[in-house]
Amino acid sequence: MSTSGRRERYIVYVIPTGVILAVLTIVPIAFTVWLSLRSWVLTTPGSNRFVGFDTYLALLRSARFRDSLESTVYLSVLPITFQMILGCSLALLLFYAGPRSRTLRILFMLPSLIPPVVVGLLWRVLLAPSISVVNYGFEQVGVSPLDWFGTSAAARAAITIAATWAWAPFVMLLVLAGLESIPNELFEAARVDGAQGLQVITHIMFPLVLPVIYVALLFRIVDALSVLPLIFIMTGGGPAGSTEVVNYLAYSKFTRFELSEAAAICLLIFVTLSAFGLYVASVLQRQERAIA
Amino acid sequence: MRTKIARTFASLTLLLAAVAAHGQDFVNWRQYEGTTLDILGFNVSTLQGVNAVVADFEELTGIKVVLDLYAEGAGRQVQAVELASGSGAYDVMYFIATDLPGWAESGWITPLESYLDDPDATTPGEVDFASFTQGPLSLMRWDDSLYGLPAFAATTAFYYRSDILDQHGLEPPATIEEMLEVARQIHMDPIPAVGMRGRAGPNLWTFLTFLYGMGGQIYVDYPNDMRPALDTAETARALDIYGELLREYGMPGSATANFDEVMNGLQQGQVAMVIEGAPLAVRVFDPERSRVTDTVALAQIPEGPAGRHAAYTAHGWLIPEAAQRKNAAWLFIKWITSEDVQRQMAMDAAHFAVTQSAIYDDPAFIEKYQIAPGFLENYRQNVDGSRVYHPINRAYAQVQEALGRAVSNVIVGNLTGEEAARIVHGEVDAIMRAAGFYD
Numbered sequence: 034m035s036t037s038g039r040r041e042r043y044i045v046y047v048i049p050t051g052v053i054l055a056v057l058t059i060v061p062i063a064f065t066v067w068l069s070l071r072s073w074v075l076t077t078p079g080s081n082r083f084v085g086f087d088t089y090l091a092l093l094r095s096a097r098f099r100d101s102l103e104s105t106v107y108l109s110v111l112p113i114t115f116q117m118i119l120g121c122s123l124a125l126l127l128f129y130a131g132p133r134s135r136t137l138r139i140l141f142m143l144p145s146l147i148p149p150v151v152v153g154l155l156w157r158v159l160l161a162p163s164i165s166v167v168n169y170g171f172e173q174v175g176v177s178p179l180d181w182f183g184t185s186a187a188a189r190a191a192i193t194i195a196a197t198w199a200w201a202p203f204v205m206l207l208v209l210a211g212l213e214s215i216p217n218e219l220f221e222a223a224r225v226d227g228a229q230g231l232q233v234i235t236h237i238m239f240p241l242v243l244p245v246i247y248v249a250l251l252f253r254i255v256d257a258l259s260v261l262p263l264i265f266i267m268t269g270g271g272p273a274g275s276t277e278v279v280n281y282l283a284y285s286k287f288t289r290f291e292l293s294e295a296a297a298i299c300l301l302i303f304v305t306l307s308a309f310g311l312y313v314a315s316v317l318q319r320q321e322r323a324i325a
Numbered sequence: 326m327r328t329k330i331a332r333t334f335a336s337l338t339l340l341l342a343a344v345a346a347h348g349q350d351f352v353n354w355r356q357y358e359g360t361t362l363d364i365l366g367f368n369v370s371t372l373q374g375v376n377a378v379v380a381d382f383e384e385l386t387g388i389k390v391v392l393d394l395y396a397e398g399a400g401r402q403v404q405a406v407e408l409a410s411g412s413g414a415y416d417v418m419y420f421i422a423t424d425l426p427g428w429a430e431s432g433w434i435t436p437l438e439s440y441l442d443d444p445d446a447t448t449p450g451e452v453d454f455a456s457f458t459q460g461p462l463s464l465m466r467w468d469d470s471l472y473g474l475p476a477f478a479a480t481t482a483f484y485y486r487s488d489i490l491d492q493h494g495l496e497p498p499a500t501i502e503e504m505l506e507v508a509r510q511i512h513m514d515p516i517p518a519v520g521m522r523g524r525a526g527p528n529l530w531t532f533l534t535f536l537y538g539m540g541g542q543i544y545v546d547y548p549n550d551m552r553p554a555l556d557t558a559e560t561a562r563a564l565d566i567y568g569e570l571l572r573e574y575g576m577p578g579s580a581t582a583n584f585d586e587v588m589n590g591l592q593q594g595q596v597a598m599v600i601e602g603a604p605l606a607v608r609v610f611d612p613e614r615s616r617v618t619d620t621v622a623l624a625q626i627p628e629g630p631a632g633r634h635a636a637y638t639a640h641g642w643l644i645p646e647a648a649q650r651k652n653a654a655w656l657f658i659k660w661i662t663s664e665d666v667q668r669q670m671a672m673d674a675a676h677f678a679v680t681q682s683a684i685y686d687d688p689a690f691i692e693k694y695q696i697a698p699g700f701l702e703n704y705r706q707n708v709d710g711s712r713v714y715h716p717i718n719r720a721y722a723q724v725q726e727a728l729g730r731a732v733s734n735v736i737v738g739n740l741t742g743e744e745a746a747r748i749v750h751g752e753v754d755a756i757m758r759a760a761g762f763y764d
Contacts, residue, residue, distance in 0.1 A: 075409050076427030077719055077760050096748075097730070162577030182581040184737060269524055272580030273733040288402060289722050290409075 075290035120204025153266025185275030211245030358387030373674035422464035461639030473641035480707035538629025556750035564742030568735030720760035
């Protein structure tokens with residue numbers, strides 16, 4: 034077949050994919066950009082007019098948006114830190130336990146199989162002021178019960194606990210897979226060279242598993258903003274907006290039909306996460322090149 | 326079987342009453358026989374008995390009804406999307422009065438005057454506005470047009486544990502300041518003193534009682550001057566009192582509590598004084614759902630220096646502008662809000678927040694719902710006036726959210742009443758300006 038014939042076939046194969054991609058991704062993004070440059074509140078007649086970047090500027094000046102950024106930082110950094118620490122620790126535990134730990138692996142994985150809305154309901158009940166099992170446990174050991182949804186700090190702690198419980202197993206699973214992919218020869222060589230437990234972890238396992246940890250971290254950071262179902266169920270963004278992360282704010286704006294502001298927030302989230310994703314991808318590439 | 330006969334009898338009575346009153350000049354209820362009506366409703370107490378009466382409507386008119394009942398929050402979103410898109414998917418919608426102004430000004434819903442004036446749609450005198458409780462009816466109007474007929478009228482009640490107040494030798498508080506004092510004296514002896522909504526947004530249902538009671542207002546002169554009037558000492562004092570009641574003497578979880586948490590707390594005997602929706606009294610006095618039926622009592626909402634301001638709102642039925650079968654929809658609306666049908670729904674289910682005044686005088690209704698001496702009389706008085714509780718307008722949802730956040734910030738102690746009043750005044754000013762109320 035001639036080169037031009039191959040090119041025609043190539044185009045025929047690519048066009049449907051291109052159209053689907055355009056319809057499903059580019060068109061919605063373009064529409065969101067268009068929406069964000071207007072001042073459209075669905076229930077306010079005449080509000081659908083072009084205002085340029087005024088919506089963005091108003092957002093950046095808004096105390097509520099700044100507060101939601103602060104909440105986002107809290108409710109991303111804290112849960113992810115705990116998820117990474119707990120996930121890596123569990124992976125290490127299961128790795129050393131070997132095949133005997135099969136039941137434990139299944140048990141540890143269970144929380145990650147539960148839909149986020151159910152996780153939210155579960156923890157809402159566990160921490161609910163009047164029937165809190167956790168508070169009952171506190172009382173049994175002489176600790177004062179906590180009003181989990183009554184103060185900003187306690188509500189953030191509640192979300193952190195629920196998110197860590199739900200998603201640490203995901204980190205555990207990835208890191209465990211990474212650990213199990215390390216060739217046995219490396220461990221044997223390390224043993225021959227006299228390396229002990231902690232030395233094996235820091236000099237063999239950690240460097241080789243680091244790319245997997247980066248991937249897990251990337252997934253968790255991107256996914257941290259999907260903590261919305263937990264917040265929706267457990268705190269409703271309160272008290273006083275202390276658990277209102279940016280995507281919950283966007284959701285609130287949509288439900289109030291403030292379409293342009295919601296679109297602007299969504300785009301800011303999209304750009305931030307895309308930039309972060311590209312950064313992590315470049316770090317991973319550098320790592321792979323270094324290993325190669 | 327007996328219920329079925331009673332319902333059929335009620336429908337026939339409605340029909341015959343129209344005939345008797347107006348000779349042959351009556352509406353043919355079967356003129357849209359064979360039509361299908363798509364109706365959107367909510368899973369709320371008013372509509373507990375709706376499926377049963379809808380069968381009667383189908384029998385009376387030959388119209389088939391497809392009823393979609395949503396949870397309230399989800400339903401309101403579906404509603405707005407359907408109305409905004411002009412899909413015409415629904416012929417009738419149940420709605421909450423605070424949503425009406427934006428929809429009316431956007432031209433999404435149908436004014437009902439033309440149906441009232443059309444002899445093929447309404448028998449003269451058949452829809453008697455004087456028979457409705459006037460507060461809810463006034464909330465169905467916007468810009469001198471009628472957009473809905475009311476089906477539900479809600480107000481608030483003051484619930485208290487008589488055993489706990491007796492134990493302390495106290496009377497139920499008559500004023501807001503007394504409520505604060507009583508809360509100080511009884512808190513944690515043996516249970517938390519106060520239960521009210523703290524969650525931003527829903528908390529306005531009860532907070533406005535305190536704002537108006539202390540002499541504050543949201544707007545300078547609603548609806549003539551829509552500039553905010555929140556940066557005042559009265560607003561600050563109302564915020565401080567509401568914040569102190571829930572922060573210092575509230576049940577655990579008050580800062581994020583909505584009506585369900587508050588009422589569950591009361592029903593489970595975990596809080597001593599509650600201001601919440603009066604229609605929820607049926608839950609509190611139901612022995613199968615409540616532990617406090619013998620110890621809970623009802624009193625008037627505490628008043629402030631500027632008077633007593635129990636909450637009130639209304640739900641109703643409307644016809645979307647894009648509806649496909651508006652004439653049949655009108656038959657449904659006037660039928661389901663009629664006195665006989667409302668009485669039937671109230672007697673069949675646990676729902677007494679009716680909007681036809683005469684039902685409040687019905688002996689069977691009184692026997693079923695006179696939960697405490699004077700309860701129904703107070704209820705009717707609270708929903709029958711023309712006072713403004715929710716100063717609704719097209720930007721009210723945003724204003725509710727901003728003011729609700731201010732209340733929440735004072736509850737958790739992030740802001741003082743004075744700081745919160747100043748901040749929310751600026752926020753409401755920006756909202757009203759953006760909504761085009763003034764430059």
